[in-house]
Every structure is written in C-alpha cells, then in structure tokens.
Amino acid sequence: MDYVSTRGQAPQLTFEDAMLTGLARDGGLYVPATVPTLSHADIAAMAGLQYEDIAFRVMRPFVGDTFTDSEFGDVIEKAYAGFGHAARAPLKQLGPNHHLLELFHGPTLAFKDFAMQLIGQMFQVALSRRGDRVTIVGATSGDTGSAAIEAFKGLDAVDVFIMFPNGRVSEVQRRQMTTPVDANVHALAVDGSFDTCQARLKDMFNDLDFRDGVKLAGVNSINWARVLAQVVYYFSAATALGAPHRSVSFTVPTGNFGDIFAGYIAKRMGLPIDRLVIATNHNDILDRAMKTARYDTGDVLPSISPSMDIQVSSNFERALFDAYDRDGAAVRALMDDLKGGGFKISQGAMQALRDHFDSGRCDEDATSAAIASALANTGELLCPHSAIGYHVAEENLGTSPMVTLATAHPAKFPDAVEAATKIRPPLPPRMGDLYDRPERMTEVADDLGQLQALIKDRIAS
C-alpha cells in the first residue's frame, strides 16, 4: 500500500514512512494511492465482534508490510486496553431513529484517544525496530494535545512538544497537558489562537533543515494514521445498526475535518453510509463552503466548543483532492489562493462534495439550548461539541438511522454544561485527582525562531 501527497510533488511513501512523517514535503497531506474495499460479506461478518477485531479487519489492508499480523493485533490490543468501557465506542439511543456514538471513554475523555493511543503504540514498534528517535511537535485546540501527551509520555524514542493557544483551552484540557511528570513531555502555551499554532507547526515542517535536524514527526490530524484509526468506529457503529443490510447516516461535530473524513473513507471502503453531515459552531467555514462554494477564511471567534474553533480546516484538502479527481496541481493552486484568504470551489468539485456531505451550523445560544434539550429529551449530558452534533443531526433526520458522534465527555467542558443545565458533570473516578496535581508549562511568543530554538535546546539536554 503506497501513499501519495495531495499536492502531487512529494515522493510516494509506505504506511510506515507516511505515519512517521505526517505532513508531506510538498506541503500536502498523504492519502492512500487507492482505497481498499471490503465486500458485503466482510462487512456483514463484523456484526457483534469485539471493537479490536473490527479494528484489525478495517485497518489491516492500509498498513501493508509495516507490521506483521501478530504485531498489529498486539498494537491494537494495547491501544484500547486503557479505555473505560468494554465496548470502546458504545452506542446509545437518543430517539426513534437517532443514536449517539460515545467516543469519550479513552484516557483523556475525547475521541482523539482512539487515534493517538494507536499511533503511540505504532510509533513505539516502528521506531524501536529502526533504533531511531523522533521529535513530535503538535498544535492543539485542546484535545489533540492532551491525547498526544497521554499516548507518548514516557516513551524513550520520542520527545513530544505540544503548542496550545494560551488561555483558550479548558482547565481540564490544560491540566491534562501540564500535569504529566515525564521528562519527554513539553507543554507550550503560545500567545495566539489554534490557527496560529497550526500555522507555526506547518512552518516547522516546511523548514526542511529544521525538520531533518530534529527528526520532526507530526501527529496532528494531518497524519494519515490518525484518520485511519477513526475509520474503525464508523464500521462498529454501522454494523451494530444493521449495515451492510441497511445504510446509516452520521453527523460529525467538525473542526479540522479529520473525523468526518474518516467517515468518508469508510464509505469509500464499501460501508453503506447514506449522509455524512458536517456540524460546525459559529466558526463555520465548512458550512459556508458547502452552501456557497467559496472557501474563505475569517477570524477565529472563541466559542464554548473550543476544539472546533478553526477557520482553516486542514483535512478538507484531502476531500478536495478527491473532488478534483486527484489532481495535485489543482489542489496546489487552491492552497496558494488560500494564502490570499480563500478560493472558489469548481462546480464539478462542489457536486462531488455534495454527493457525500451535508452541513449545518450551530451558534452559541443554540449550542447551550441543545445541551439543555438533549438533557430534557434523553437524559444525556452532552459536551458542547457533541451538542452541536445533536442540534444539526435533529435537523437532518431521514429514513436511515442517524448516528451523532459524541466527541468528548461533558466533564471536559464543565462550565458550558453547567451554564446550560445547572448540573456540573463530575470527572470519571479514574481521573479524580487531576485538579490536585502540580502543573508545568512554558509560555512562548508566536515566533517561529523562538519556538525552534526552544525545541532544539530541550532535545539537546
């Protein structure tokens, strides 16, 4: 299985190299050269299997020679062993034709754990086989960073630096990043927004001297292995609801387009998915793009769903690559235009996108109202991101069962939940002492040179 860049000018890589690299050297994102498909019978046979078994069957064709069957089985077992629910991604019914896919039973209480725990195990096996060491640098709006630190802390082949927007993550998110005591963990509070952090990360990857000098590796949702890990729960949920004998729709609270793009890959693999509904907060570049065919960035407005406060949605580039018939030059031209503020999506590409995706947005008041109405109608406390999914899904119910992805545990965003319901959701008992542990972080300016110097300095010591 080979991987190609969405901008058409980087070398083709194996799964292992695409995973260890993250962003392609031409600035593009890696995607599989061809998407493997599973037969109707293959999919039917997944019903009722343990999550880990479904994970093996879904991901095996993408991994190629990077792992033997037994190594890969082992990696998957270890990745999900620390989850707090036997089903890993349990489904709950919200209404006659509406279900909630709970993706928050991992160690940091958000869906990012599904991918990050798996990547941690895969990096460990691949790097120790090579006798190599890498520097992981990540940008986070909160949940990626905590999931990455949790997955990589204490591994000796890796230093992990996480840039987060200073003062713009929730207290639980911040504490999950700043309380691990392992020396290979570095939490960097950057003076800026998530988009700023993501831009500096891209700058570091595009500075090839720096990139090679520190052996930079990326675990942001631009890393293909992250997307792949998330494909699995679309299969587990859909087969639990009767796929492949009937089709299922999904609504996905979206920021960087990684999670919903995984659903699109599941569909390309043969899973009968009817609609994939993009749900945004008031940072609605994706909803506007779907409605107006213009992809224009604006200022990022803070919200009560901070993990979706994004105006440049990195993984959308992967969807554009397919919508433009895998024409790397066309994607390159669009991304150049994006530097000037935006671009128009061609009619043909728009048609291709609309064949798979619908969209909706949910502003701040509607988010709070959705948290309250979900509680009143179903008894469930939803985090603000999941509530955005709930709100948009309710507007898009059809004949096939709708599955809304619950992307974080309500206790990760207790202020927003309490403001909407007067109930303060408690942390699960296994993380109860989070507020008592000492914090450790470095405040840094939004300055590429300073950030690079700090990273070089820390890995040298």
Ligand SMILES: *Cc1c(COP(=O)(O)O)cnc(C)c1O
């Ligand atoms: C990361 C995140 C999202 C957005 O996911 P994308 O893959 O970036 O679209 C939504 N909700 C929560 C809680 C998150 O952590």
